[in-house]
Amino acid sequence: MEAIYNKIGDTMEKLFTIMIGIGAIVCLIIVNVAVVARLTNVSISWSDELIKIIFIYVIYIGAAIAYKTDSLISITMLEESLLAKTNNVPYKILKVTQHLICTGFAIFCSIEGINMVMNQLRNNELTPALELPAAISTIGFVIGVIAWSYYGFGKIAKYIR
Numbered sequence: 001m002e003a004i005y006n007k008i009g010d011t012m013e014k015l016f017t018i019m020i021g022i023g024a025i026v027c028l029i030i031v032n033v034a035v036v037a038r039l040t041n042v043s044i045s046w047s048d049e050l051i052k053i054i055f056i057y058v059i060y061i062g063a064a065i066a067y068k069t070d071s072l073i074s075i076t077m078l079e080e081s082l083l084a085k086t087n088n089v090p091y092k093i094l095k096v097t098q099h100l101i102c103t104g105f106a107i108f109c110s111i112e113g114i115n116m117v118m119n120q121l122r123n124n125e126l127t128p129a130l131e132l133p134a135a136i137s138t139i140g141f142v143i144g145v146i147a148w149s150y151y152g153f154g155k156i157a158k159y160i161r
Helices: 002-039 046-068 076-083 089-122 135-160
Strands: none
Touching: 002 046, 002 135, 046 135, 076 089, 089 135
């Protein structure tokens, strides 16, 4: 079971990393085109909106990857002092508590994000410039926090064992 979980998690991380890379390149191109357009007095009103949507995906999916790879901020001094002791139980309790809080928050955000997407779709909300469904940007948030929840369950299981 653990091997399947790890394989899914690693595949998601690779896919997300590719998405983030493509998103960053697309943002770079759009920003440069928008700057040139402004210099030539041509309005590209949709560029800011598209960049905002891409940034939402990059930020929240990137945060999930950072959580998976332990790249987020933590209470390092306390962790290291507990890890140095011969009894690993306090360290494991700290890590399980940290991951329960983070995963609980991610689950809460997932539920609220899904509710927000459903409301945006139900109300036919559109983005101002591109007139795309407003849920498109919220879906990026939901993908990120669902991935964060998935990775959190794995971390909790790792420290409970």
